[in-house]
Amino acid sequence: MHQTGAGVELRHKILQYAQERIDLDPAPLDGPKSPADLFALAGKTITEAGLGGEKSLEIFAEVLAPSTISTDHPNYLSFIPAAPTELATLFDLVVSASSIYGGSWMEGAGAVYAENQVLSLLADECGLGENAGGLFVQGGTLGNLSALVTAREKAINELGEHKWAIICSSESHSSIKSVAKVMGVKTFAGDAGSSGSLSKAAAAKAIQEAQDSGYTPFAIVGTAGTTNFGILDDLNGIAELAKEHSLWFHVDGAYGLAGILVPELKHLYKGVEHADSFIVDPHKWLYAPFDACALVYAEPKYAKAAHTQHGEYLEILNDSGDFNPSDYAVNLTRRVRGLPLWFSMASHGVGAYRTAIASNVDLAHKIAKDVQDRSYLRLVRNPQLSVVVFERLGWDTKDYEDWSAKLLAEQFAFVVPSSHQGKTNTRFAIVNPTTKYEDLLTILDSME
Numbered sequence: 001m002h003q004t005g006a007g008v009e010l011r012h013k014i015l016q017y018a019q020e021r022i023d024l025d026p027a028p029l030d031g032p033k034s035p036a037d038l039f040a041l042a043g044k045t046i047t048e049a050g051l052g053g054e055k056s057l058e059i060f061a062e063v064l065a066p067s068t069i070s071t072d073h074p075n076y077l078s079f080i081p082a083a084p085t086e087l088a089t090l091f092d093l094v095v096s097a098s099s100i101y102g103g104s105w106m107e108g109a110g111a112v113y114a115e116n117q118v119l120s121l122l123a124d125e126c127g128l129g130e131n132a133g134g135l136f137v138q139g140g141t142l143g144n145l146s147a148l149v150t151a152r153e154k155a156i157n158e159l160g161e162h163k164w165a166i167i168c169s170s171e172s173h174s175s176i177k178s179v180a181k182v183m184g185v186k187t188f189a190g191d192a193g194s195s196g197s198l199s200k201a202a203a204a205k206a207i208q209e210a211q212d213s214g215y216t217p218f219a220i221v222g223t224a225g226t227t228n229f230g231i232l233d234d235l236n237g238i239a240e241l242a243k244e245h246s247l248w249f250h251v252d253g254a255y256g257l258a259g260i261l262v263p264e265l266k267h268l269y270k271g272v273e274h275a276d277s278f279i280v281d282p283h284k285w286l287y288a289p290f291d292a293c294a295l296v297y298a299e300p301k302y303a304k305a306a307h308t309q310h311g312e313y314l315e316i317l318n319d320s321g322d323f324n325p326s327d328y329a330v331n332l333t334r335r336v337r338g339l340p341l342w343f344s345m346a347s348h349g350v351g352a353y354r355t356a357i358a359s360n361v362d363l364a365h366k367i368a369k370d371v372q373d374r375s376y377l378r379l380v381r382n383p384q385l386s387v388v389v390f391e392r393l394g395w396d397t398k399d400y401e402d403w404s405a406k407l408l409a410e411q412f413a414f415v416v417p418s419s420h421q422g423k424t425n426t427r428f429a430i431v432n433p434t435t436k437y438e439d440l441l442t443i444l445d446s447m448e
Ligand SMILES: *Cc1c(COP(=O)(O)O)cnc(C)c1O
Pocket: 080, 138, 139, 140, 141, 142, 173, 175, 223, 225, 226, 227, 252, 253, 254, 255, 281, 293
């Protein structure tokens, strides 16, 4: 099967498909279909004898791929899109072709060395000390989980068992609650209020509330760019509070921490240098393909103590004293998912990243002005990074849904409704350097 599976012609077709997909400018937006529709078109694809590569590729190219939305389309503006550089995407193919085990230094040394250089750059930009280090994990949810498990392990070692609590914000990402559920701990959220930014005072109130309810906080999560609005918490105030209460300070920057690469934005992140851990997702705003989260600890030894797996088959790795990425998160087998970002960053230079991120922020601020200038729209909050949230005055949820469905049906844009405090709105999340101002204006026009 291994040697004869792909004949020369089929191999060429598969690589050609990948090449042509990369070259599409832009890729079609496409859209989902129902399971029944997909069955009607694709049928049963897993069979005893196999369909053959040609047929399988045809089904993918003609039925399955068009039933997925291209998140790299310039007018995919929902959730947080992805806009990988061509070099990052191409290098993802190389990672796939190379069969590298990224869990241990023994097996993955060269690739882990390269990944670590990217992590060092991120740690330096954030002002973490020279011990800082970490790894790339699958996504922000897993990064947050790994960091917070580390924090709790440290707290247990210092204080013994307690009813543990994580302090977060009313605007924290949904993954913090999900992580707390997995860990069997409780969250207490400080009220981010009308600004959407968690203040030191609001976080202090949440700590008090946790203690009054018989819980012991062990970590506080500051968000460096909320998912819905791209707003930063008062990281400096939260860092002070963490110090006063001996709490682990974790910065969730899955989307927004990339902005720290822009010199003009750096001041927004003051306080991140005190973080015990942070995450940032390259698949969000560092122009890398799915899926990768950079997880960095100020003192990785705490993560190693919490996460190293033991087994007779593993002790040869544990005894080596090497830096084994698997030891620092909830994972063992690991794709070297930081390599596409490494290759692109090594090739283009960090300067190109700073410029691209700055241009996304500039575009967001520019279109926010146009939103303000239109009488039928209301800007919900001034953008800080590259997310613009606005309402169409007089519309109910159904109006937003119909409008959104029409934009997708016309294959012009993918902009879904969101909401804030029970009120429906919509938002542009701009992380794609090929998104055009004129197209954003056309979308605003379509709401008149
Ligand atoms: C997207 C996001 C996450 C979760 O990251 P995944 O990679 O989707 O798991 C966590 N925190 C914030 C602030 C996010 O925007």
